[in-house]
Amino acid sequence: MVVCVQTLVRGLQKQLNDFMPLEISDVMTLYMTPGSCSTGIHILMEELELVFSAHVLNLPAGDRQKPEYLAINPKGTIPTLVLDDGTALTDFVAIAWWLARRWPGKRLLPEDLDQQALALDRLNYLVGHLHGQGFTRIFTTERYLLHESDRETIERQGKTLVLKGLHRVANWLGETDGPLFHEHLSVLDTALFYNEFWAVRLGMTLPVACQAHYEAMVHRPVVQRVLLEEGYREL
Numbered sequence: 514m515v516v517c518v519q520t521l522v523r524g525l526q527k528q529l530n531d532f533m534p535l536e537i538s539d540v541m542t543l544y545m546t547p548g549s550c551s552t553g554i555h556i557l558m559e560e561l562e563l564v565f566s567a568h569v570l571n572l573p574a575g576d577r578q579k580p581e582y583l584a585i586n587p588k589g590t591i592p593t594l595v596l597d598d599g600t601a602l603t604d605f606v607a608i609a610w611w612l613a614r615r616w617p618g619k620r621l622l623p624e625d626l627d628q629q630a631l632a633l634d635r636l637n638y639l640v641g642h643l644h645g646q647g648f649t650r651i652f653t654t655e656r657y658l659l660h661e662s663d664r665e666t667i668e669r670q671g672k673t674l675v676l677k678g679l680h681r682v683a684n685w686l687g688e689t690d691g692p693l694f695h696e697h698l699s700v701l702d703t704a705l706f707y708n709e710f711w712a713v714r715l716g717m718t719l720p721v722a723c724q725a726h727y728e729a730m731v732h733r734p735v736v737q738r739v740l741l742e743e744g745y746r747e748l
């Protein structure tokens with residue numbers, strides 16, 4: 514198990530007193546891979562200043578298919594968040610939602626019910642459509658192939674889905690009364706950020722509003738800390 518020492522130490526400083534030492538086994542465990550969608554959850558957990566341990570999976574090496582991981586998350590996907598009572602949450606939206614509701618003080622979600630429903634709608638779009646339909650065609654093209662000759666077409670289809678999706682999101686960013694992207698971080702910010710992060714690394718040109726959102730995110734201290742912890746020294 515790899516422990517995010519910085520996270521842990523900061524959390525320990527905040528939460529422990531001299532008389533109540535905390536066992537590592539008492540804290541939540543985030544199963545993650547640097548630079549993947551789990552980065553969005555990692556940012557939320559750091560924003561909440563939580564004490565947690567991080568277990569890093571090497572996706573290309575096939576760690577997610579190992580029996581010990583499948584015993585925790587039979588889908589073999591990351592992120593997985595194992596709570597301190599052993600419950601495993603195995604979906605980005607579910608984890609983000611749980612974190613936001615468990616620690617409402619940080620206002621990772623809007624308070625108003627209608628705005629919350631809209632936030633959920635958009636979170637599902639970012640994770641299920643941009644990532645789940647678009648980027649998976651680019652990163653795991655082989656899953657969509659009937660014939661090897663289709664590879665380029667599928668990748669192109671993925672890029673088109675991502676770009677169209679980002680243009681839709683750019684419209685949301687222009688709203689003044691929507692549930693996202695205000696002065697404090699929201700679950701939507703981190704879900705959008707990991708998608709933008711991938712798009713930038715693939716050399717895609719972000720719509721202007723998304724580029725501005727991406728830059729604002731990169732300048733947030735919490736995002737810089739997480740990216741450093743995940744091994745990104747230069748952006």
Ligand SMILES: N[C@@H](CCC(=O)N[C@@H](CS)C(=O)NCC(=O)O)C(=O)O
Pocket residue numbers: 549550551577588589590591592603604605606640
């Ligand atoms: N719907 C899942 C999907 C997450 C997902 O696709 N994660 C990627 C890494 S960013 C993964 O685990 N890929 C391995 C796979 O698709 O089996 C979620 O929201 O957590």
